[in-house]
Amino acid sequence: MTPAWILDIFAAIMLVVAALSAARLVAARPWQPGAVVTDTDISHLLMGIAMAGMLAAGLTTLPNDVWAAIFGVLMVWFGYRVVRDYRASGARALAVGHCAPHLVHSAAMLYMFLAITAPAAGGGAGMGGMGGASGMSTLHVPTLAFVFALILIGYTIWDLDQLSGLRFGVAAAVAGATSPALVGASAGAVAGSGAVGAPADSPAGYGGAGYGAGAGRSGSTPILDSLGIVVGCRIAMGVTMALMLIIMI
């Protein structure tokens, strides 16, 4: 069985991701008119809490069925977004947009909560941690777990390449806040409240958020909005989720 302290480390990372997402949500001041909060922050916050609970028994929060319902809703939401992006931008939206990876994340979480078989004495509200004292949880239909893990790893590697490419590349130095395209897009996005947004034609999530202070989010901070934080959270989540899927096969 994977040692509990290793699972605890990954649980701690997930709590950090959840905390950062919560901070971004708060920084957006959703109680103010015209405020902007992101669906990915909501998604990361929920996933961080749920995964931490799966990894460490002491952090279990909600019953599995409730989590399954939550991630079912998220999956439907991101599925809708993916279809919409696909209609607007074609298959490219699936490769460079942020909705497809979040759809996979949501689907993987839903699968885990539906397919998990708790250790003999680990029933109850949550799964009592993957490596509970009574043994390791496993997943039904392990082939699906493997497929999800492969896709998650693929997106993680892609995210890391794109993130480092932007930072390492020449373009990163000049694509900051002074970019008319970026500023314009941000302003347009804020103005576009009430409408389901612009198509994910650009590599959303790589577009330069955070290179300029408060890139389009009222009340947010450059650090919280930085590309490293946003995509880094997704990378951490992808690695941890792939790990969970594989060790529960």
Add this chain to the structure above:
Amino acid sequence: MSDVAVAGGRTAMRGRLGGAPVAARPALDARRALQLVLAAIWLLDAVLQYQGFMFSKGFNQMLAGTASGNPAAVAKPITWDATLIDHHMVLLNSIFATIQLLLGLGIAFRPTLRIALAASIPWALGVWWFGEGLGGVLSGAASPLNGAPGAVIIYALLAVLLWPADREVPAPFTAARAVGAHVARALWAVLWLSLAYFALTPANRAPQGVNGMIAGMESGEPVWLQDLQKGMASLVANQGLATSVVLAVALVLIAAGVYLPAGIAKATLVLAIVVAAFIWVFAEALGGILAGGATDVNSGPLLALLALAYWPLRAIPAAVPAASATPVASEEEA
């Protein structure tokens, strides 16, 4: 990134950076695409290494078992290593898994590409010896169907061939860019000819040799995979010699393919990918991952990745859909 816009009590979702500068997106050429696949395989290996089995006596016994049949000079360090791991199981396996995690992430992260690729070579060679018993090459147990000449040695080979340097410009295929076409072709030929040789060793051409190897991988696999393997095992039952000869002929054709004109070379590379897929599904049972306890993906995916690295460059966009149609050099090569 899409947002929820809260305005006047109403909440709606919308895209935030729809007009973000596309030009800022980093370029992706064929070599970078292959490097990313290699990174993904290292990352998968890392998460496999975190499995519970790796922290049990079973992992230690698996390592010790690779010493069997090897010369004493090879076997004794393996036994010593297995004993050491037995005494410090959790600590050492955690380090192993973390090293592989860093290798995978390091290759994907452009600024650390060279360091990670360079580090992966000695690491892979070490695992080849201490973890795979040199792939059974010296023990007589090697077979192209069981991962010979050792899956992990192919990681090292790929690290060399995908090194971000250009020795030969323009190169006829990606693998030639770092080491030159002559060296790359020679490495390819040595690998696939060695596989052909292993396919014809007495143990592998025995009447039930191939059958036994496939049947031995069924345990613990999902039903659908077991059914596939049972079907294949029955097909080759008592046909060890014929199967080995057919396999060896295919492997020799593949080995020679990179020396032939581009059209024929492509056909042999497709054959290489088909053979790699056949080996991975039927003989290696997807690396045994679905049965739990696998330490890596085994040789099938790596052989296929290697074949893509030898695909004639002008056809790369068709062969590697992830690659950009515009062959722009990646930042790490600048």
